[in-house]
Amino acid sequence: MPSTISLAPDAASDLADQASTDMLDAALRIYQTPVANLPKDLYVPPGAFAIWLEQFAGPLDFLLYLVKKNNVDLTQMDILPITEQYLAYIGELDSDHFELAGDYLLMASTLIAIKTELLLPKPQTPTDERDPKAELIERLEAYAQIKEASLRLDSLVRLERDVFLAMVSLPSTDVMQAELPSYSPTLLIDSLFKMQLQPDYQMHNIKVDAVPLSDRIASISRQLSTGSARSFYQLLDKSQGRVGAVVSFVAVLELMKRELVGVVSSDVEADKETSQINSLTLQWLL
């Protein structure tokens, strides 16, 4: 079967010839050497057709290639043989090449639609639908025109291919930015100094209570629990002054709240007349 033999990439350019003439000819070359007869057991890898197809820019490019190989005028061409050839080739595409096949399968469906139209008798009544064959030929023509135009565009003298800019000008903005001395070097020295000074800034001043409450509580507890009942005045540490008196009072309140210290009731009765606060007698309750 000629189509399988012609799958070899070297034989690619002769693919259509073989398909249309159903024979091998000397135009088949391997490394520039004409090959008259292919060995019967020539192995052609299954993916070869897909690789060969990738050289085309798409189904239109491929169709155009078939048209040219068949040496027919696009405007006058009989679309059937081209369609047959196209479909024969696309049939070779397997499911491994879906990404390639998509556009080609779309074209195949268009071609099948055209083929069916041609085979069926034409309805006598005129329809609004456009002739799909004419439409396809139009598209092929438009594509051929653009393909040729792209070749002409490519042949223009192009910057950075045929001519080159004299790059004495500014380097890229990134380089420029890297070169720009936007910071003074003293900034580094300054920051070094600041770093060394840092501990001073972090010094915390912790205010120590002149008379710690806990000390007073402990002292008063010790005095009352080990000795007899005492008056508030007796419990004071005179060296602590006024603050000491206030903290001692808070300490006594705290101890009373904890129900460790109580006021001796008889003395309160007795002191009612004199109303002297310093005669308030406290005693350990436990």
Place this chain on the structure above:
Amino acid sequence: MIKNNDIANTKEHSLQIEVLLHASDAPLTDKALRKHLSVSAKELEQALAELQQRLASSVLRLHKTASGYRLQIADDYSALIQRVFPQRQQRLSQALLETLSVIAYKQPVTRSDIEYVRGVTLSSSLLRQLFDKGWIMEEGYKDTLGRPALLHTTPQFLDAFGLTALDELPPMPDLSATVTST
């Protein structure tokens, strides 16, 4: 005496133009040069002619493009650059060239117009490449369903292909000629 002064001025202007073209990262227009040098159109013309003459003995050439004047390396040395810095040579794929051609010749076009002409789904990376080169831009929308963006070529496209205007594009090939030429 006055004449000598004129010659000195022209020479100085031509030097200044060269400096500006060296220091600029984009081509400079007539208008920009006239403004920066505070010279008349005629003086600029003389200075440019002087510059062209002076550059003739160097490897640089003054070239006028769509977006202004630029300095480029003399064509004679292109082969040397291509040999030593092959990475500087930008090759364009057939798909890219065809897409660019559709935009250049049929602008403004939409993505689907390009796909219809080429019969292939247009990959975004291909279009991205053209945008990245600054050769195409989106401007306006087609008044159809979905309001697709319209693609145009840019002055940079003309610069890259050595054209000063779109009408300098090589003529669209004749339909019958393309089909029969096998």
